[in-house]
Amino acid sequence: MGDLMTEHDGRRCARCREHKPRDQFNRDSYERDGLRIYCRPCDRAISAERYAKKRTELCANSRARYWRNQALKARENKPSDQF
Numbered sequence: 896m897g898d899l900m901t902e903h904d905g906r907r908c909a910r911c912r913e914h915k916p917r918d919q920f921n922r923d924s925y926e927r928d929g930l931r932i933y934c935r936p937c938d939r940a941i942s943a944e945r946y947a948k949k950r951t952e953l954c955a956n957s958r959a960r961y962w963r964n965q966a967l968k969a970r971e972n973k974p975s976d977q978f
């Protein structure tokens with residue numbers, strides 16, 4: 896193994912750039928060392944942001960669908976005596 900500085904005592908969060916002990920990081924099996932690159936508070940903030948964003952997107956989508964349906968309905972209900 897290399898003689899590079901190991902971070903047994905902690906790691907730096909990729910978001911807040913703070914050096915924190917390893918127990919401040921959630922586990923992530925996708926990461927090479929098995930820990931998240933973000934500390935717990937940042938991790939939470941990120942997922943909260945993601946959730947909020949997803950919720951607004953979903954909201955916007957359903958609103959768009961609602962108006963599309965309304966438009967379709969209006970077209971269907973239009974009397975055919977226009978010709």
Ligand SMILES: [Zn+2]
Binds near residue numbers: 912934
């Ligand atoms: Zn952080």
